[in-house]
Amino acid sequence: MDKVVELKNVTMNYHTLDGETQAISNLSLDVRKGEFVSIVGPSGCGKSTLLSLISGLIKASTGEILIDNEPVNGPSHNVGYMPQRDHLFGWRTILKNTTIGLEIQNKLNKDTLRNAERLLEEYGLGEFKSYYPKQLSGGMRQRAALIRTLAANPEILLLDEPFSALDYQTRLAISEEIWLIIKKEKKTAILVTHDIAEAVSMSDRVIVLSKRPAEVKSEHQIELTTSGCKTPIICREAPEFRVYFNKIWKELDVHV
Amino acid sequence: MSEEHTVPVVHHSREHLEFMRKEKAAKKAVLLSRIIILAAIFVLWEIAAMLKWIDPFIMSQPTRIARTIVNLSKDGSLFLHTGVTIYETIIGFLSGTILGTLIAIVLWWSEFTAKVLDPYLVVLNALPKTALGPIILVWVGGTTGSIIVMALLLSVIVTILNVYQSFRSCDDDKIKLLKTFGATKLQVLGKVVFPSSIPEMISTLKINVGLSLVGVIVGEFLVSRAGLGYLIIYGGQVFKMDLVMTSVIILAVAAALMYLTVAWVEKKFIKR
Numbered sequence: 001m002d003k004v005v006e007l008k009n010v011t012m013n014y015h016t017l018d019g020e021t022q023a024i025s026n027l028s029l030d031v032r033k034g035e036f037v038s039i040v041g042p043s044g045c046g047k048s049t050l051l052s053l054i055s056g057l058i059k060a061s062t063g064e065i066l067i068d069n070e071p072v073n074g075p076s077h078n079v080g081y082m083p084q085r086d087h088l089f090g091w092r093t094i095l096k097n098t099t100i101g102l103e104i105q106n107k108l109n110k111d112t113l114r115n116a117e118r119l120l121e122e123y124g125l126g127e128f129k130s131y132y133p134k135q136l137s138g139g140m141r142q143r144a145a146l147i148r149t150l151a152a153n154p155e156i157l158l159l160d161e162p163f164s165a166l167d168y169q170t171r172l173a174i175s176e177e178i179w180l181i182i183k184k185e186k187k188t189a190i191l192v193t194h195d196i197a198e199a200v201s202m203s204d205r206v207i208v209l210s211k212r213p214a215e216v217k218s219e220h221q222i223e224l225t226t227s228g229c230k231t232p233i234i235c236r237e238a239p240e241f242r243v244y245f246n247k248i249w250k251e252l253d254v255h256v
Numbered sequence: 257m258s259e260e261h262t263v264p265v266v267h268h269s270r271e272h273l274e275f276m277r278k279e280k281a282a283k284k285a286v287l288l289s290r291i292i293i294l295a296a297i298f299v300l301w302e303i304a305a306m307l308k309w310i311d312p313f314i315m316s317q318p319t320r321i322a323r324t325i326v327n328l329s330k331d332g333s334l335f336l337h338t339g340v341t342i343y344e345t346i347i348g349f350l351s352g353t354i355l356g357t358l359i360a361i362v363l364w365w366s367e368f369t370a371k372v373l374d375p376y377l378v379v380l381n382a383l384p385k386t387a388l389g390p391i392i393l394v395w396v397g398g399t400t401g402s403i404i405v406m407a408l409l410l411s412v413i414v415t416i417l418n419v420y421q422s423f424r425s426c427d428d429d430k431i432k433l434l435k436t437f438g439a440t441k442l443q444v445l446g447k448v449v450f451p452s453s454i455p456e457m458i459s460t461l462k463i464n465v466g467l468s469l470v471g472v473i474v475g476e477f478l479v480s481r482a483g484l485g486y487l488i489i490y491g492g493q494v495f496k497m498d499l500v501m502t503s504v505i506i507l508a509v510a511a512a513l514m515y516l517t518v519a520w521v522e523k524k525f526i527k528r
Contacts, residue, residue: 075435075438078440081433081436087429087433089452091452101437103447153436207423
Protein backbone atom coordinates (compact mmCIF):
# COMPACT_ATOMS: atom_id res chain seq x y z
CA MET A 1 0.00 0.00 0.00
CA ASP A 2 1.28 3.48 -0.79
CA LYS A 3 1.48 5.58 2.32
CA VAL A 4 1.03 9.28 1.64
CA VAL A 5 1.40 10.45 5.23
CA GLU A 6 3.72 8.79 7.69
CA LEU A 7 4.56 9.80 11.26
CA LYS A 8 7.44 7.98 12.91
CA ASN A 9 7.92 8.26 16.69
CA VAL A 10 6.87 11.90 16.77
CA THR A 11 7.23 13.81 20.03
CA MET A 12 6.21 17.43 20.48
CA ASN A 13 7.04 19.62 23.44
CA TYR A 14 5.74 23.13 24.08
CA HIS A 15 7.94 25.55 25.93
CA THR A 16 6.66 28.47 27.96
CA LEU A 17 8.21 30.50 30.77
CA ASP A 18 6.22 28.37 33.21
CA GLY A 19 7.85 25.22 31.95
CA GLU A 20 7.63 22.47 29.41
CA THR A 21 4.54 20.53 28.33
CA GLN A 22 4.63 17.37 26.34
CA ALA A 23 1.77 17.51 23.84
CA ILE A 24 2.55 14.42 21.79
CA SER A 25 4.61 11.47 22.88
CA ASN A 26 6.23 8.93 20.58
CA LEU A 27 3.33 8.82 18.15
CA SER A 28 3.42 6.78 14.96
CA LEU A 29 0.71 6.49 12.34
CA ASP A 30 0.29 6.36 8.61
CA VAL A 31 -2.41 7.19 6.11
CA ARG A 32 -2.81 5.50 2.75
CA LYS A 33 -3.72 7.14 -0.52
CA GLY A 34 -7.42 7.87 -0.87
CA GLU A 35 -8.13 6.94 2.72
CA PHE A 36 -10.43 8.93 5.03
CA VAL A 37 -8.96 8.78 8.52
CA SER A 38 -10.44 10.37 11.62
CA ILE A 39 -8.53 11.22 14.75
CA VAL A 40 -10.52 11.40 17.96
CA GLY A 41 -9.29 12.03 21.45
CA PRO A 42 -10.15 13.78 24.70
CA SER A 43 -10.25 17.58 24.43
CA GLY A 44 -6.88 19.25 24.72
CA CYS A 45 -5.01 16.06 23.88
CA GLY A 46 -3.03 17.58 21.03
CA LYS A 47 -5.19 16.69 18.03
CA SER A 48 -4.82 20.11 16.45
CA THR A 49 -1.09 20.09 17.18
CA LEU A 50 -0.92 16.89 15.17
CA LEU A 51 -2.46 18.62 12.14
CA SER A 52 -0.15 21.62 12.53
CA LEU A 53 2.78 19.19 12.47
CA ILE A 54 1.55 17.41 9.34
CA SER A 55 0.87 20.73 7.58
CA GLY A 56 4.43 21.83 8.34
CA LEU A 57 3.45 24.90 10.37
CA ILE A 58 5.43 23.69 13.36
CA LYS A 59 8.39 21.35 13.69
CA ALA A 60 8.33 18.19 15.79
CA SER A 61 10.74 18.03 18.72
CA THR A 62 11.85 14.55 17.71
CA GLY A 63 10.74 11.96 15.18
CA GLU A 64 10.02 12.12 11.51
CA ILE A 65 7.05 13.15 9.39
CA LEU A 66 6.93 12.07 5.74
CA ILE A 67 4.56 13.17 3.02
CA ASP A 68 4.88 11.13 -0.17
CA ASN A 69 8.06 9.70 1.35
CA GLU A 70 9.60 13.17 1.63
CA PRO A 71 10.34 14.69 5.04
CA VAL A 72 8.16 17.72 5.86
CA ASN A 73 10.01 21.03 5.84
CA GLY A 74 7.43 23.77 6.09
CA PRO A 75 4.04 23.97 4.35
CA SER A 76 3.72 21.80 1.28
CA HIS A 77 1.54 22.43 -1.77
CA ASN A 78 0.43 18.81 -1.46
CA VAL A 79 -1.35 19.45 1.81
CA GLY A 80 -4.51 21.52 2.19
CA TYR A 81 -5.76 22.67 5.57
CA MET A 82 -9.34 23.42 6.49
CA PRO A 83 -9.81 25.29 9.77
CA GLN A 84 -12.60 25.10 12.37
CA ARG A 85 -14.31 28.23 11.19
CA ASP A 86 -14.57 29.13 7.52
CA HIS A 87 -12.30 32.21 7.82
CA LEU A 88 -13.51 33.58 4.52
CA PHE A 89 -12.27 37.14 4.08
CA GLY A 90 -15.13 39.62 4.30
CA TRP A 91 -13.58 42.03 1.80
CA ARG A 92 -13.24 39.40 -0.94
CA THR A 93 -15.98 37.85 -3.05
CA ILE A 94 -16.54 34.10 -2.83
CA LEU A 95 -14.57 33.54 -6.04
CA LYS A 96 -11.69 35.74 -4.84
CA ASN A 97 -11.76 33.88 -1.52
CA THR A 98 -11.44 30.52 -3.23
CA THR A 99 -8.46 31.65 -5.30
CA ILE A 100 -6.44 33.06 -2.40
CA GLY A 101 -4.33 29.90 -2.07
CA LEU A 102 -3.52 30.03 -5.79
CA GLU A 103 -2.57 33.71 -5.47
CA ILE A 104 -0.21 32.93 -2.62
CA GLN A 105 1.39 30.04 -4.46
CA ASN A 106 1.66 32.16 -7.63
CA LYS A 107 -0.41 29.58 -9.46
CA LEU A 108 -3.32 31.80 -10.42
CA ASN A 109 -3.76 31.61 -14.18
CA LYS A 110 -6.59 31.03 -16.64
CA ASP A 111 -6.66 27.27 -16.07
CA THR A 112 -6.58 27.30 -12.28
CA LEU A 113 -9.14 30.13 -12.21
CA ARG A 114 -11.42 28.10 -14.46
CA ASN A 115 -10.94 25.13 -12.15
CA ALA A 116 -11.94 27.19 -9.13
CA GLU A 117 -15.02 28.37 -11.00
CA ARG A 118 -15.82 24.79 -12.00
CA LEU A 119 -15.63 23.68 -8.36
CA LEU A 120 -17.97 26.49 -7.33
CA GLU A 121 -20.40 25.60 -10.13
CA GLU A 122 -20.25 21.90 -9.40
CA TYR A 123 -20.89 22.25 -5.71
CA GLY A 124 -23.76 24.69 -5.95
CA LEU A 125 -22.04 28.01 -5.39
CA GLY A 126 -21.74 29.10 -9.04
CA GLU A 127 -24.36 31.78 -8.82
CA PHE A 128 -22.90 33.09 -5.55
CA LYS A 129 -19.34 33.57 -6.81
CA SER A 130 -19.57 37.36 -6.84
CA TYR A 131 -21.33 37.49 -3.46
CA TYR A 132 -19.57 38.43 -0.27
CA PRO A 133 -19.26 35.86 2.55
CA LYS A 134 -21.66 37.79 4.78
CA GLN A 135 -24.45 37.14 2.28
CA LEU A 136 -24.11 33.33 2.53
CA SER A 137 -25.41 30.85 5.09
CA GLY A 138 -23.06 29.01 7.45
CA GLY A 139 -23.25 25.78 5.46
CA MET A 140 -22.53 27.52 2.16
CA ARG A 141 -19.60 29.33 3.69
CA GLN A 142 -18.15 26.06 4.93
CA ARG A 143 -18.51 24.64 1.41
CA ALA A 144 -16.78 27.72 0.00
CA ALA A 145 -13.99 27.16 2.54
CA LEU A 146 -13.53 23.60 1.29
CA ILE A 147 -13.43 24.80 -2.31
CA ARG A 148 -10.77 27.35 -1.30
CA THR A 149 -8.68 24.42 -0.05
CA LEU A 150 -9.44 22.25 -3.10
CA ALA A 151 -8.70 25.04 -5.61
CA ALA A 152 -5.00 24.88 -4.70
CA ASN A 153 -5.26 21.19 -5.69
CA PRO A 154 -3.68 19.47 -2.71
CA GLU A 155 -3.50 15.69 -2.52
CA ILE A 156 -4.11 15.49 1.21
CA LEU A 157 -6.76 17.39 3.13
CA LEU A 158 -6.40 18.16 6.82
CA LEU A 159 -9.79 18.91 8.38
CA ASP A 160 -9.52 20.52 11.81
CA GLU A 161 -12.99 20.07 13.35
CA PRO A 162 -14.44 21.82 10.31
CA PHE A 163 -18.05 21.40 11.39
CA SER A 164 -17.81 22.37 15.03
CA ALA A 165 -19.02 25.94 14.49
CA LEU A 166 -22.24 24.80 12.78
CA ASP A 167 -25.58 23.90 14.32
CA TYR A 168 -26.51 20.20 14.45
CA GLN A 169 -28.76 19.98 11.37
CA THR A 170 -26.38 21.97 9.17
CA ARG A 171 -23.54 19.92 10.53
CA LEU A 172 -25.10 16.62 9.42
CA ALA A 173 -25.99 17.98 6.00
CA ILE A 174 -22.66 19.66 5.35
CA SER A 175 -20.57 16.71 6.54
CA GLU A 176 -22.48 14.56 4.04
CA GLU A 177 -21.82 17.07 1.26
CA ILE A 178 -18.17 17.54 2.09
CA TRP A 179 -17.63 13.79 2.30
CA LEU A 180 -19.13 13.42 -1.19
CA ILE A 181 -16.93 16.20 -2.56
CA ILE A 182 -13.78 14.68 -1.04
CA LYS A 183 -14.60 11.24 -2.45
CA LYS A 184 -15.47 12.68 -5.86
CA GLU A 185 -12.24 14.66 -6.05
CA LYS A 186 -10.39 11.52 -4.85
CA LYS A 187 -8.52 13.19 -2.01
CA THR A 188 -6.90 11.67 1.04
CA ALA A 189 -8.39 13.17 4.18
CA ILE A 190 -7.43 13.38 7.83
CA LEU A 191 -10.27 14.64 10.03
CA VAL A 192 -9.76 15.76 13.59
CA THR A 193 -12.97 15.73 15.60
CA HIS A 194 -14.39 15.18 19.06
CA ASP A 195 -17.65 13.89 17.61
CA ILE A 196 -17.49 10.09 17.68
CA ALA A 197 -20.56 9.63 15.45
CA GLU A 198 -19.08 11.96 12.87
CA ALA A 199 -15.79 10.06 12.91
CA VAL A 200 -17.41 6.61 12.57
CA SER A 201 -19.85 7.68 9.86
CA MET A 202 -17.32 9.45 7.65
CA SER A 203 -14.14 7.43 7.95
CA ASP A 204 -12.47 4.30 6.67
CA ARG A 205 -10.42 4.23 9.84
CA VAL A 206 -10.65 5.90 13.25
CA ILE A 207 -7.57 6.52 15.36
CA VAL A 208 -8.16 7.08 19.08
CA LEU A 209 -5.61 9.17 20.94
CA SER A 210 -4.91 9.03 24.65
CA LYS A 211 -4.95 11.95 27.06
CA ARG A 212 -2.02 14.39 26.87
CA PRO A 213 0.72 13.60 26.00
CA ALA A 214 -1.06 12.05 23.04
CA GLU A 215 -0.23 8.53 21.95
CA VAL A 216 -2.19 6.21 19.67
CA LYS A 217 -4.50 4.31 22.00
CA SER A 218 -6.22 2.19 19.38
CA GLU A 219 -7.19 2.04 15.73
CA HIS A 220 -10.49 0.89 14.28
CA GLN A 221 -10.98 -0.16 10.69
CA ILE A 222 -14.61 0.83 10.11
CA GLU A 223 -16.59 -1.80 8.25
CA LEU A 224 -20.28 -1.09 8.08
CA THR A 225 -22.96 -3.13 6.34
CA THR A 226 -25.06 -0.74 4.31
CA SER A 227 -27.13 -1.02 1.21
CA GLY A 228 -25.63 1.01 -1.61
CA CYS A 229 -23.38 4.06 -1.25
CA LYS A 230 -21.61 4.43 2.11
CA THR A 231 -22.31 8.11 2.66
CA PRO A 232 -22.11 9.37 6.25
CA ILE A 233 -25.88 9.62 6.76
CA ILE A 234 -26.53 6.11 5.42
CA CYS A 235 -23.62 4.80 7.49
CA ARG A 236 -25.32 6.01 10.65
CA GLU A 237 -28.07 3.44 10.02
CA ALA A 238 -25.69 0.47 9.81
CA PRO A 239 -26.09 -2.11 12.63
CA GLU A 240 -22.37 -1.96 13.46
CA PHE A 241 -22.45 1.83 13.87
CA ARG A 242 -23.50 1.66 17.52
CA VAL A 243 -20.90 -1.00 18.29
CA TYR A 244 -18.05 1.18 17.02
CA PHE A 245 -19.53 4.19 18.76
CA ASN A 246 -19.67 2.46 22.15
CA LYS A 247 -16.22 0.96 21.82
CA ILE A 248 -14.63 4.32 21.05
CA TRP A 249 -16.68 6.06 23.73
CA LYS A 250 -15.33 3.63 26.34
CA GLU A 251 -11.79 4.09 25.10
CA LEU A 252 -12.02 7.85 25.37
CA ASP A 253 -12.72 7.27 29.06
CA VAL A 254 -14.52 10.55 29.63
CA HIS A 255 -14.94 11.73 33.21
CA VAL A 256 -16.69 14.98 33.87
CA MET B 257 -52.42 51.14 -5.24
CA SER B 258 -53.71 49.41 -8.36
CA GLU B 259 -53.91 45.63 -8.62
CA GLU B 260 -51.88 45.50 -11.88
CA HIS B 261 -48.62 46.17 -10.01
CA THR B 262 -46.01 43.57 -10.94
CA VAL B 263 -44.15 44.12 -7.70
CA PRO B 264 -46.22 42.88 -4.80
CA VAL B 265 -47.32 45.80 -2.69
CA VAL B 266 -46.50 45.35 0.96
CA HIS B 267 -49.50 46.30 3.06
CA HIS B 268 -48.29 47.40 6.44
CA SER B 269 -50.50 46.88 9.43
CA ARG B 270 -51.87 49.92 11.24
CA GLU B 271 -49.63 49.10 14.16
CA HIS B 272 -46.55 49.17 11.90
CA LEU B 273 -47.56 52.47 10.28
CA GLU B 274 -48.05 53.94 13.73
CA PHE B 275 -44.59 52.70 14.72
CA MET B 276 -43.01 54.27 11.61
CA ARG B 277 -44.78 57.55 12.24
CA LYS B 278 -43.53 57.68 15.83
CA GLU B 279 -39.95 56.92 14.78
CA LYS B 280 -40.03 59.69 12.18
CA ALA B 281 -41.57 62.16 14.62
CA ALA B 282 -38.86 61.37 17.20
CA LYS B 283 -36.15 61.99 14.60
CA LYS B 284 -37.71 65.29 13.60
CA ALA B 285 -37.96 66.40 17.24
CA VAL B 286 -34.21 65.82 17.72
CA LEU B 287 -33.30 67.80 14.59
CA LEU B 288 -35.68 70.62 15.48
CA SER B 289 -34.30 70.88 19.02
CA ARG B 290 -30.76 71.14 17.65
CA ILE B 291 -31.73 74.01 15.35
CA ILE B 292 -33.63 75.76 18.11
CA ILE B 293 -30.64 75.63 20.47
CA LEU B 294 -28.34 77.14 17.82
CA ALA B 295 -30.83 79.84 16.89
CA ALA B 296 -31.53 80.62 20.56
CA ILE B 297 -27.84 81.12 21.30
CA PHE B 298 -27.43 83.60 18.45
CA VAL B 299 -30.66 85.45 19.15
CA LEU B 300 -29.91 85.71 22.86
CA TRP B 301 -26.37 86.84 22.12
CA GLU B 302 -27.64 89.53 19.76
CA ILE B 303 -30.27 90.77 22.20
CA ALA B 304 -27.82 90.78 25.11
CA ALA B 305 -25.39 92.87 23.08
CA MET B 306 -28.11 95.25 21.84
CA LEU B 307 -29.47 95.88 25.34
CA LYS B 308 -25.91 96.27 26.64
CA TRP B 309 -26.19 93.33 29.06
CA ILE B 310 -22.81 92.39 27.71
CA ASP B 311 -20.14 94.57 26.17
CA PRO B 312 -20.13 93.85 22.41
CA PHE B 313 -16.56 95.14 22.21
CA ILE B 314 -15.42 92.22 24.40
CA MET B 315 -18.09 89.59 23.66
CA SER B 316 -18.71 90.54 20.01
CA GLN B 317 -22.18 90.05 18.55
CA PRO B 318 -23.75 88.02 15.70
CA THR B 319 -24.43 91.03 13.45
CA ARG B 320 -20.84 92.23 13.91
CA ILE B 321 -19.62 88.73 13.06
CA ALA B 322 -21.78 88.72 9.93
CA ARG B 323 -20.35 92.11 8.94
CA THR B 324 -16.82 90.85 9.53
CA ILE B 325 -17.49 87.81 7.33
CA VAL B 326 -18.77 90.07 4.54
CA ASN B 327 -15.77 92.42 4.82
CA LEU B 328 -13.28 89.55 4.90
CA SER B 329 -14.92 87.93 1.89
CA LYS B 330 -14.74 91.18 -0.10
CA ASP B 331 -10.96 91.34 -0.09
CA GLY B 332 -10.68 87.55 -0.37
CA SER B 333 -8.69 87.18 2.86
CA LEU B 334 -11.38 84.95 4.39
CA PHE B 335 -10.84 82.34 1.70
CA LEU B 336 -7.08 82.73 1.85
CA HIS B 337 -6.85 82.11 5.59
CA THR B 338 -9.45 79.32 5.65
CA GLY B 339 -7.79 77.71 2.62
CA VAL B 340 -4.34 77.88 4.25
CA THR B 341 -5.61 76.23 7.43
CA ILE B 342 -7.46 73.48 5.58
CA TYR B 343 -4.49 72.86 3.28
CA GLU B 344 -2.06 72.56 6.20
CA THR B 345 -4.44 70.27 8.07
CA ILE B 346 -4.91 67.94 5.10
CA ILE B 347 -1.16 67.72 4.41
CA GLY B 348 -0.44 67.24 8.13
CA PHE B 349 -2.98 64.53 8.68
CA LEU B 350 -2.26 62.66 5.46
CA SER B 351 1.47 62.61 6.17
CA GLY B 352 0.84 61.72 9.82
CA THR B 353 -1.41 58.83 8.81
CA ILE B 354 0.93 57.51 6.10
CA LEU B 355 4.06 57.82 8.24
CA GLY B 356 2.28 56.33 11.25
CA THR B 357 1.04 53.38 9.21
CA LEU B 358 4.52 52.76 7.79
CA ILE B 359 6.03 52.76 11.28
CA ALA B 360 3.22 50.43 12.46
CA ILE B 361 4.17 48.04 9.63
CA VAL B 362 7.81 48.08 10.80
CA LEU B 363 6.70 47.34 14.37
CA TRP B 364 4.47 44.47 13.19
CA TRP B 365 7.26 43.09 11.04
CA SER B 366 9.80 43.02 13.84
CA GLU B 367 8.46 42.11 17.25
CA PHE B 368 11.88 42.90 18.66
CA THR B 369 11.70 46.50 17.44
CA ALA B 370 8.17 46.80 18.81
CA LYS B 371 9.26 45.60 22.24
CA VAL B 372 12.30 47.88 22.30
CA LEU B 373 10.34 50.97 21.24
CA ASP B 374 7.29 50.32 23.43
CA PRO B 375 8.26 52.57 26.40
CA TYR B 376 9.31 55.40 24.04
CA LEU B 377 5.95 55.29 22.30
CA VAL B 378 4.10 55.29 25.62
CA VAL B 379 6.00 58.37 26.80
CA LEU B 380 5.64 60.18 23.46
CA ASN B 381 1.93 59.42 23.49
CA ALA B 382 1.54 60.85 26.99
CA LEU B 383 3.63 63.96 26.22
CA PRO B 384 1.58 66.99 25.11
CA LYS B 385 3.11 67.46 21.65
CA THR B 386 2.20 71.16 21.60
CA ALA B 387 4.98 71.66 24.18
CA LEU B 388 7.42 70.90 21.36
CA GLY B 389 6.11 73.87 19.33
CA PRO B 390 8.90 76.35 20.16
CA ILE B 391 11.54 73.68 19.46
CA ILE B 392 10.05 72.94 16.05
CA LEU B 393 9.82 76.66 15.31
CA VAL B 394 13.54 77.04 15.97
CA TRP B 395 14.56 73.89 14.12
CA VAL B 396 12.33 74.13 11.05
CA GLY B 397 11.91 77.91 10.94
CA GLY B 398 8.90 80.21 10.86
CA THR B 399 7.36 78.68 7.76
CA THR B 400 4.45 76.48 6.73
CA GLY B 401 6.89 73.60 7.28
CA SER B 402 6.78 74.12 11.04
CA ILE B 403 2.99 74.10 11.05
CA ILE B 404 2.80 70.85 9.08
CA VAL B 405 5.41 69.19 11.29
CA MET B 406 3.32 70.22 14.29
CA ALA B 407 0.16 68.71 12.75
CA LEU B 408 2.05 65.56 11.79
CA LEU B 409 3.54 65.16 15.25
CA LEU B 410 0.12 65.33 16.87
CA SER B 411 -1.37 62.60 14.69
CA VAL B 412 1.55 60.28 14.05
CA ILE B 413 1.91 58.69 17.50
CA VAL B 414 -1.80 57.91 17.83
CA THR B 415 -1.74 56.44 14.34
CA ILE B 416 1.22 54.19 15.15
CA LEU B 417 -0.44 52.88 18.31
CA ASN B 418 -3.90 52.37 16.78
CA VAL B 419 -2.78 50.79 13.52
CA TYR B 420 -0.20 48.56 15.21
CA GLN B 421 -2.87 47.42 17.66
CA SER B 422 -5.25 46.56 14.84
CA PHE B 423 -2.49 44.69 12.95
CA ARG B 424 -1.92 42.63 16.06
CA SER B 425 -5.58 41.93 16.60
CA CYS B 426 -5.81 40.24 13.19
CA ASP B 427 -7.20 36.72 13.69
CA ASP B 428 -4.32 34.26 14.20
CA ASP B 429 -6.31 31.48 12.55
CA LYS B 430 -6.66 33.55 9.37
CA ILE B 431 -2.88 34.02 9.34
CA LYS B 432 -2.42 30.30 10.01
CA LEU B 433 -4.68 29.51 7.06
CA LEU B 434 -2.53 31.58 4.70
CA LYS B 435 0.63 30.03 6.11
CA THR B 436 -0.66 26.55 5.27
CA PHE B 437 -0.75 27.74 1.66
CA GLY B 438 2.91 28.66 2.14
CA ALA B 439 2.44 32.43 2.47
CA THR B 440 5.49 34.62 3.10
CA LYS B 441 5.42 37.36 5.74
CA LEU B 442 4.87 39.98 3.02
CA GLN B 443 1.92 37.98 1.68
CA VAL B 444 0.45 37.64 5.18
CA LEU B 445 0.69 41.42 5.50
CA GLY B 446 -0.71 42.17 2.07
CA LYS B 447 -3.49 39.58 1.93
CA VAL B 448 -4.89 39.60 5.44
CA VAL B 449 -3.25 41.81 8.09
CA PHE B 450 -3.40 45.06 6.11
CA PRO B 451 -6.84 44.66 4.49
CA SER B 452 -8.46 43.52 7.72
CA SER B 453 -7.14 46.69 9.41
CA ILE B 454 -8.55 49.13 6.85
CA PRO B 455 -11.68 49.94 8.90
CA GLU B 456 -9.47 50.70 11.90
CA MET B 457 -7.22 52.89 9.75
CA ILE B 458 -10.13 54.92 8.47
CA SER B 459 -11.48 55.49 11.96
CA THR B 460 -7.95 56.61 12.86
CA LEU B 461 -8.27 59.18 10.07
CA LYS B 462 -11.31 60.56 11.86
CA ILE B 463 -9.32 61.09 15.05
CA ASN B 464 -6.39 62.48 13.08
CA VAL B 465 -8.40 65.23 11.39
CA GLY B 466 -9.16 66.71 14.80
CA LEU B 467 -5.64 66.22 16.13
CA SER B 468 -3.99 67.69 13.04
CA LEU B 469 -6.24 70.72 13.27
CA VAL B 470 -5.04 71.27 16.85
CA GLY B 471 -1.46 71.04 15.56
CA VAL B 472 -2.15 73.48 12.74
CA ILE B 473 -3.79 76.08 14.97
CA VAL B 474 -0.98 75.89 17.54
CA GLY B 475 1.52 76.09 14.68
CA GLU B 476 -0.22 79.16 13.25
CA PHE B 477 -0.22 80.80 16.69
CA LEU B 478 3.55 80.41 16.75
CA VAL B 479 4.43 81.11 13.12
CA SER B 480 1.85 83.89 12.70
CA ARG B 481 1.82 84.34 8.95
CA ALA B 482 -1.55 83.19 7.66
CA GLY B 483 -4.45 80.91 8.51
CA LEU B 484 -7.35 80.99 10.94
CA GLY B 485 -4.98 80.44 13.86
CA TYR B 486 -3.08 83.55 12.78
CA LEU B 487 -6.33 85.54 12.52
CA ILE B 488 -7.32 84.45 16.02
CA ILE B 489 -4.01 85.37 17.61
CA TYR B 490 -3.80 88.63 15.64
CA GLY B 491 -7.39 89.59 16.53
CA GLY B 492 -6.65 88.89 20.20
CA GLN B 493 -3.51 91.01 20.16
CA VAL B 494 -5.18 94.07 18.57
CA PHE B 495 -8.37 93.48 20.59
CA LYS B 496 -10.60 92.87 17.57
CA MET B 497 -12.91 90.35 19.21
CA ASP B 498 -15.19 90.34 16.15
CA LEU B 499 -12.29 88.91 14.12
CA VAL B 500 -11.51 86.31 16.81
CA MET B 501 -15.12 85.15 17.10
CA THR B 502 -15.55 85.06 13.33
CA SER B 503 -12.41 82.98 12.91
CA VAL B 504 -13.48 80.55 15.62
CA ILE B 505 -16.88 80.07 13.99
CA ILE B 506 -15.35 79.50 10.55
CA LEU B 507 -12.87 77.11 12.14
CA ALA B 508 -15.75 75.14 13.69
CA VAL B 509 -17.47 74.90 10.30
CA ALA B 510 -14.23 73.86 8.55
CA ALA B 511 -13.52 71.22 11.22
CA ALA B 512 -17.03 69.81 10.89
CA LEU B 513 -16.76 69.68 7.10
CA MET B 514 -13.42 67.86 7.21
CA TYR B 515 -14.76 65.38 9.74
CA LEU B 516 -17.86 64.75 7.64
CA THR B 517 -15.70 64.16 4.56
CA VAL B 518 -13.75 61.44 6.36
CA ALA B 519 -16.98 59.95 7.73
CA TRP B 520 -18.33 59.86 4.18
CA VAL B 521 -15.16 58.11 2.94
CA GLU B 522 -15.54 55.61 5.78
CA LYS B 523 -19.12 54.85 4.76
CA LYS B 524 -18.06 54.42 1.12
CA PHE B 525 -15.23 52.03 1.96
CA ILE B 526 -16.77 49.94 4.69
CA LYS B 527 -19.89 48.81 2.94
CA ARG B 528 -18.96 45.16 3.33
